[in-house]
Amino acid sequence: MSLDVPSELEKEIDERVTHYPVSKRSAVLPVLHALQHHYGFINEEAVEWTAAKLDLEPIKVLEVVTFYPGFRQSAPGKFHIRVCRTLSCAMAGSYELMESLCDKAGIDRSGVTHHNPIAVSPDGKFSIEFAECLASCGTGPVCLVNDDFHEAVSDVDGLLSHYQ
Amino acid sequence: MSAIYKSGKEPHAKEHRIIFKNVDREGWDPSLSMYETEGGYDQLKKAIKMEPSAITDEVKKAGLRGRGGAGFPAGVKWGFLPPNNEKPVYLICNADESEPGTFKDRYIIHQDPHQLVEGMVISCFAVGANLAYIYIREEFPEGAQILEKAIAEAHEKGYLGKDILGSGFDLEIYVHRGAGAYICGEETGLIESLEGKRPYPRIKPPYFPAAMGLYLCPTIVNNVETLCHVKHILEAGGEEWSKIGTPNNTGTRILCVSGDVQKPGYFEVEVGKVTMGELINDMCGGLKEGRSLKAVIPGGSSAKVLRADEVFTVGRGDDARELTIWDIPMDFDTLAACGSMAGSGGVIVIDDSRSISWVLNNINNFYAHESCGQCTPCREGSLWMKKITDRVVAGKASPSDIDTLDSVARNIDGRTICAFGEAASWPTESFVEKFRDELVADTNPELEDDLLNAEALTAAANLG
Numbered sequence: 001m002s003l004d005v006p007s008e009l010e011k012e013i014d015e016r017v018t019h020y021p022v023s024k025r026s027a028v029l030p031v032l033h034a035l036q037h038h039y040g041f042i043n044e045e046a047v048e049w050t051a052a053k054l055d056l057e058p059i060k061v062l063e064v065v066t067f068y069p070g071f072r073q074s075a076p077g078k079f080h081i082r083v084c085r086t087l088s089c090a091m092a093g094s095y096e097l098m099e100s101l102c103d104k105a106g107i108d109r110s111g112v113t114h115h116n117p118i119a120v121s122p123d124g125k126f127s128i129e130f131a132e133c134l135a136s137c138g139t140g141p142v143c144l145v146n147d148d149f150h151e152a153v154s155d156v157d158g159l160l161s162h163y164q
Numbered sequence: 165m166s167a168i169y170k171s172g173k174e175p176h177a178k179e180h181r182i183i184f185k186n187v188d189r190e191g192w193d194p195s196l197s198m199y200e201t202e203g204g205y206d207q208l209k210k211a212i213k214m215e216p217s218a219i220t221d222e223v224k225k226a227g228l229r230g231r232g233g234a235g236f237p238a239g240v241k242w243g244f245l246p247p248n249n250e251k252p253v254y255l256i257c258n259a260d261e262s263e264p265g266t267f268k269d270r271y272i273i274h275q276d277p278h279q280l281v282e283g284m285v286i287s288c289f290a291v292g293a294n295l296a297y298i299y300i301r302e303e304f305p306e307g308a309q310i311l312e313k314a315i316a317e318a319h320e321k322g323y324l325g326k327d328i329l330g331s332g333f334d335l336e337i338y339v340h341r342g343a344g345a346y347i348c349g350e351e352t353g354l355i356e357s358l359e360g361k362r363p364y365p366r367i368k369p370p371y372f373p374a375a376m377g378l379y380l381c382p383t384i385v386n387n388v389e390t391l392c393h394v395k396h397i398l399e400a401g402g403e404e405w406s407k408i409g410t411p412n413n414t415g416t417r418i419l420c421v422s423g424d425v426q427k428p429g430y431f432e433v434e435v436g437k438v439t440m441g442e443l444i445n446d447m448c449g450g451l452k453e454g455r456s457l458k459a460v461i462p463g464g465s466s467a468k469v470l471r472a473d474e475v476f477t478v479g480r481g482d483d484a485r486e487l488t489i490w491d492i493p494m495d496f497d498t499l500a501a502c503g504s505m506a507g508s509g510g511v512i513v514i515d516d517s518r519s520i521s522w523v524l525n526n527i528n529n530f531y532a533h534e535s536c537g538q539c540t541p542c543r544e545g546s547l548w549m550k551k552i553t554d555r556v557v558a559g560k561a562s563p564s565d566i567d568t569l570d571s572v573a574r575n576i577d578g579r580t581i582c583a584f585g586e587a588a589s590w591p592t593e594s595f596v597e598k599f600r601d602e603l604v605a606d607t608n609p610e611l612e613d614d615l616l617n618a619e620a621l622t623a624a625a626n627l628g
Contacts, residue, residue, distance in 0.1 A: 019338040021295070022252075022379050028360035029343055033302070060360075067362045067536075070302040070343030082303075086264045087465055087526045088422035088512055114533075132346065132530055133264040134303050137422035137510065138429050147305040 003049040009038055013053065024054045028064050032071055041072040069117070069131070077120045077127035079163040081105075082144040085130035092140030092152075094130075100156045101128060101143075126160070167192075176431060176447045180408065182416050183392050184268075184432040186276045194310055196317035199278035205323050207398045211286045212331035219290035223394060225402030227414040232258055232349070232387035233464065233508045234583075235496045238394075242291050242384055244374035251381040255293040256358065257284055259300040259307075259388050260342055260349040263464035264530060265510025268418040268430055269388040273300070273307040277314035281337065283391040285323060286398060288335050291384050296337045299354050302344050311339045346534035350582050351385040352377075353536065364538045365582035389418060410436035413495035417509055421448050424455060424515035433494065441490030444513060455515040459598075460489060462499055463507025465527050466587030468594035469514075476502040504594075520599040521606045524591060525553035531588035538581060545576040546588045553592075556603060562611040563604050570596040 005013075013034050020026035031053060035046045042065050051058040065071045083089075083098045102109055102119070105126040109119040112129075120127040136142045139151035145163060153159055167181075173188035175181050186192050186202075196204065211219055224239030245253060257280065261269040272280055280298075288296050300308050315337050318324045326334050345363055347353045352371055353363035355378050370376060377383025393415060397405045406414045413435040422428045426449030431438075440460065444450065451457060457472040470476075476487045478501040492498055499506045514523060532550035537543040552569045555561035573589035573596070580586075596603065 019340075023359060025360035026340075026358055029341065029357070033341055033343070054360075063362055064343075064360065068302075068343030068345050069533075070345070085526075086530050087523065088265060088428075090526050091423050091514075091518070131303065131344070132533055133262055135261045135267045135270055135301070137265050137267050137512070138420060140422065144303060144305075149306065 003035075003045040005035075005049060006038075009034060017054070025056060025060070027054055028056070028061055029068075032061070032065065036071060041075050043073070072118060074116075074118065075120070075124075076118055078125050079127075079145055080118075081126060081128040082131035082134070083128065084132075084134040084136075084140065084142050086133040086137075088137035089134070089140035089142055094141035097141045097143070097153055097156070098128070098130065101126075101160070104156055104160055126163070178438055178442060178447060179432050180416050180434045180437075181432050182396050182408075183272065183279070183389060184418060184430065186279070187271045187430075188275070192275065194275055194277050194314065196278055196314065196321060199276075204278055205282055205318075205321075207395045208282050208285050208289075208323060209329060211289055211398055212329055212333060216290045216292060219286065219394075219398065222397055222402035223290070226393075226397040226405040227402075227412065228390065228393050228397060228405075229413070229415075229496060230387055231389035231393075231417055231509065233263060233505075235506060238386060238390050241374060241386070242287075244372065245291060245382045245384070246375055249382055252295065252379075253291055253293045254378045254381060254383045255284065255288045255291060255296040256351075256354065256378065256383060256385045257296070257298040257388060257391055258349065258351065258354060258385055259298050259304070260354060261304075261388070262301055262346045262349045263466065263508040263510055264527075265420060265422055265461065265464045265512045266508040267420045267422075268509065270304065270307065271430065272388055272392060273304065274310055277310050278318065279392050279395065280311075280388055281314050281318050282323070283393070283395040284337060285318075285328070285335060287384070287386065287391055287394050288337075289328075289331075289333055290394075293384070294334050294336070296335065297340045297358060297378075298337065299340050299342060299348065299358060301348075302342045305341075308339050308341050315339065345536070346530075347536040347582075347584060350584060353582065354385065355383065362536070364536055365584070367581045409434045410493070410495055413497055417506075419443060419494060419509050419511055421511045421513065423511075423513040424452055424518070425513050426450055426452060436493045436495030436498070438494050439490060440492045440494060440511075443494060443511065444490075448513075451513070451515055455517060457489070457513070458516045458518060459514040459520070459523075461510075461512040461514070461591075462492075462494075463505045464510040465512065465530065466590055467499075467507045468504040468590050469598060470502060470504055471598045474502075474598070478502065519557075519606070520595060520602045521553060521556045524595045524603070525550070525557045527591045528553045531584075531591075535584065535588065539579070539585065541576045541579045542585045542588060545572045548572045549588070549592050556606050559606065559608055560611065561607040563607045563609055564612060565607060566596060566600060566603050569603075 016030040017027045047061045050061045107121045117129045142151045168190045228238045229235045342348045348357045348363045352366035357363035373383040496506045528550040532546040535546040573592035577589040
């Protein structure tokens with residue numbers, strides 16, 4: 001089955017590819033970002049579509065997808081939360097924040113492993129994972145919800161209620 | 165025009181704002197029209213009338229040292245471009261800000277993106293690059309949009325694109341988003357990533373980017389803060405700019421303080437003019453109520469830890485003097501003389517409420533997660549260090565595990581393609597050296613004879 005990419009999205013992707021006049025392969029990350037932004041994650045069809053778009057063997061795309069923590073191979077929730085786990089945020093309470101977010105959003109993280117870092121709520125509304133350093137160490141604990149950045153998070157109910 | 169800052173965000177009296185002049189300013193916005201109200205792009209107009217080599221000379225005279233972590237002189241780096249080069253030259257702005265404890269580039273990008281764009285255009289003109297990329301970490305989605313907007317605005321005004329301001333100089337800058345990997349902050353890993361590959365760092369020699377970088381062409385990779393400084397160096401003149409700060413540690417730099425202080429935050433100071441004590445006690449409002457200082461990680465989480473009660477001897481011969489942790493001037497050379505580094509400027513303060521085992525374990529988790537896996541000592545060792553400190557924290561380690569931990573670290577350091585090996589092992593090496601007693605106290609002597617943990621026993625059984 002091949003990926004049915006809307007023409008608007010393909011146009012955006014084609015424009016991105018022009019940013020790399022020397023080597024189309026350089027556009028692997030931007031193409032994957034655009035696809036993940038639209039579909040939520042990168043599946044096999046997306047890998048093949050990207051490979052065809054950039055005249056690459058699919059393995060050259062797959063090895064990128066599997067390396068970078070920023071690419072997901074399974075569906076996240078409607079709102080994907082990334083909680084910073086690294087030292088300054090941990091000192092400011094990011095583990096407690098993770099626990100509280102899971103508790104309120106009904107997410108069970110017991111199945112989380114290094115290669116399977118994302119846990120999704122049963123209703124599919126929220127998913128969550130720990131991220132390494134989000135570079136706002138002075139305002140911890142911080143998290144990203146989709147593309148929105150939140151610092152010094154203390155009101156978990158308030159945060160979740162933004163996303164319905 | 166003197167700047168007015170938002171209430172509660174005023175710079176501290178000991179700050180010297182150049183790069184962060186417009187951060188948290190009342191009424192300031194990231195648009196080009198705002199930037200132009202205060203001389204925006206005037207330095208570019210000046211630069212394009214200069215000989216490119218004269219710009220490099222000013223940067224050399226200024227003594228500008230790279231703000232990303234290594235502190236290498238930027239002008240010297242530019243000077244490594246091969247003479248009589250006929251290949252295209254590329255410039256890459258490293259905006260992968262990812263060393264734990266560092267959070268300065270975020271504010272430049274969000275609040276003053278044109279400062280970076282102008283610094284980049286001038287730098288590209290100086291090194292002869294017609295194509296440049298800003299490699300920005302994926303976790304700054306808003307930052308990437310702000311930069312793309314700034315680039316479009318600059319294009320429209322003729323500060324970018326073909327024949328910039330009638331100079332005959334062409335330049336395109338594109339924003340390239342990473343995908344959440346710390347190793348992309350390493351310049352050769354970044355280049356591999358920009359080529360669309362896994363970001364496995366390249367070995368140096370021969371792959372020094374200035375000689376063989378992006379697409380194997382000469383490439384200059386500079387940090388956001390470094391490129392911003394180029395504009396100000398041109399404005400002041402290299403000689404004059406070098407009077408800011410202290411000899412061999414010139415200019416300002418942004419220190420980011422996090423952890424156990426009253427008021428964490430960012431402070432732009434003259435390099436070497438502020439001590440650790442002034443930074444923590446005056447600028448950050450001191451430690452938390454009733455707490456005392458245990459340790460400081462002075463330059464991002466890979467910098468070696470400094471213990472609160474250490475006495476450091478710096479200087480040689482007649483210049484030798486003893487410093488306590490509070491007396492250390494925050495500059496490149498003194499922090500190196502104290503056995504650590506100024507690194508990326510990320511200062512993490514640790515008070516007596518913290519368990520050293522827990523802190524080290526958190527750091528080890530980070531490096532185990534971020535090792536790219538290319539070199540065996542780092543790939544395996546970073547995970548072993550994490551597993552050992554996991555056990556220490558859980559009270560399931562034996563005292564001799566601390567020796568094993570140290571030995572693993574010392575077998576990574578110096579045995580890898582890139583400096584990640586040092587970054588991953590220095591925390592463990594320094595924590596074991598300086599806090600051995602505390603780490604050992606968290607172990608269980610009764611486990612000393614259990615040489616194999618359950619995992620190892622299973623593995624051994626499977627070997628038959």
